[in-house]
Amino acid sequence: MNKDIDTKQKNTRLVRTLVLVAVGMFGFGYALVPLYDVMCDVVFKKEKPGIPVAAEEVSYKADKNREITVEFMTTVNQAAPMEFRSETKKLKIHPGEYYTVNFYAENKTDKEMAAQAIPSISPGPAAEYFKKTECFCFTEQTFKAREGRTLPVRFVVNPEIPEQYKTITLAYTFFDNTEKSVK
């Protein structure tokens, strides 16, 4: 009987520890969120996808001998009620030179709309050489009912970009953020 009580105590202690471990691991799941950012920034020096920030306007020495094709793509997330297109589909550029291209977005509803554009560059490793100094993707855009707007993007490709990259695709996705912005 003494042994019984002993086992009971041992069980309680063990259960308490194991429950603590489980709770701790739940927290660890959440800790992975900031940890992921740290890994991206510090260890891999890689820009995390998401809302980008403007690059500083630096003057590079343009490389007139090289030509890179930049393609522009537009998508609207989950059939959001918008029109969104690029006025230029394709552009041949020289690394080191600045270019401006125009996009067009229109709110198709009768209500005010907040939308956020997220860029994506492929191939991925080319992204760090592709600098945007002006972009509608840096902040959330608000559109009045039925409003349509031209949205410029100014960019440069760093001439240090390795030879192998001949085509770069810049794709934007517009997310309808109206509901989240209201909250």
Place this chain on the structure above:
Amino acid sequence: MSAVVAEHDDHHDDHDHGPAKGLLRWVITTNHKDIGTLYLVFSLAMFFVGGGMAMIIRAELFEPGLQFVQPQFFNSMTTMHALVMVFGAVMPAFVGLANWMIPMMIGAPDMALPRMNNMSFWLLVAGVSLLASTLFMEGGAPAGGWTMYPPLMLQTGKALPFAIFAVHLLGLSSIMGAINIIATIFNMRAPGMTLMKMPLFVWTWLITGFLLIAIMPVFAGAVTMLLTDKYFGTSFFDAAGGGDPVLYQHIFWFFGHPEVYVMILPTFGVASTIIPVFARKPLFGYSSMVYATASIAFLSFVVWAHHMFTVGMPIAGELYFMYATMLIAIPTGVKVFNWTATMWKGSMTFETPMLFSIAFVVLFTMGGFTGLMMSIAPSDFQYHDTYFIVAHFHYTLVPASIFILMAAGYYWLPKWTGHMYNEKIGQLHFWLSAVSVNILFFPQHFLGLAGMPRRIPDYAVQFADWNMISSIGGFIFGASQLLFLYIVIDTIRGGTGEKVTDEVWEDAHKHGLEWTLPSPPPYHTFTTPPTVIPTEHI
């Protein structure tokens, strides 16, 4: 049973009675054998529910074009099939075996926490029922795949919060089950049953228990983030709010990779228990088996991103996850070597449990090899999200985990019921399963290499032939499992009528304490600890 009642009159309320009368017995029971039975019966039922979904999938894929179901429902079927099989069939089956066998194997009177044991079972039932109820909700059951990747998963209709809550319940149930098993193994062993004398099934479950406690909360966290992203305006994974969907994949696979080992480690344990008995030799390399299990479990925490080679990780990440994944093949190879060496020059007999175990060793190894192929990051770009990976994980789960669960059923049914199963039908079940499982899954390697994506209801005609063969294999496999159902019911009701001995299998008493008990064992066993510890399995 009355003999047992007369023997003991200590103060524990659940010790001085036999089972409660009537159906209520199964609701309120805290007896490890009853709860083990509940888990096993429930998982067998879910095996057929999940199997039914697989039959719908294979019927739709029998020919190109849309035949029977709509794409949305098809995707619900692949999602629900996986969730039901993983959380409703395989995991509960092993918890059931743990409940029945661990106390009897380590000479304990019951599980350490009998009331919590009852609660974890009923939470499981609640979780799976909630999950199943999403099939009838507006917008349909979840169809974003069992991995629940956002943003796709967030397009689920009304079912989303219910599916997520179901995951919470299932996680809670698993964690409670794991705590119970660990407490039982640490605190309830009979005197003399040192850790390194425990049967390997007990060892593998001890390690699996720790895996579960470490990973289920992380999974619960990931789905909670999905929930708040959808309903409470957070942006963990929502790119428009500064989040990143790839983050979800990291969190999910931090859980997901160890999760596949939760399903395979107890499988290893049962195989290591059965093979020595029918080879009539001690297990080869007992301690190396223990260390291999522990290293597999440890490594499983540091390889998760091999599921994400194509998301655009930095090259250093790709390389690290590639080499770390390859490392897992070493302890796994040790195990396969040990099982083979155990059979080497043994006086083998080929009863149904042994047949299933041998098929496991061979076919699991094939699944391991395709895993190794996919661990090579540059090659995986071709295999990823094709039928090749479907073939890989079905080889590691069906002719491995499921076959070993079948083997366990045949091996222990005579002990549990006191009746012998019908060996002829058992062998028929084995041969039908072993042949059809290969007709079912082997062609999927070819389909994947040729580029057929997974999770699609319709496909290019170039894939037609192998899909038809695969479906035919699937129908034979599905139908063959009805034999198992028949055998289980038949055995419970008397089987061959032959009275089985305590040890059932020749010299089994040398391999485990459970064989020193009567068949069937009385409601309460080892209320006084056993004195002799068998060590032949070491």
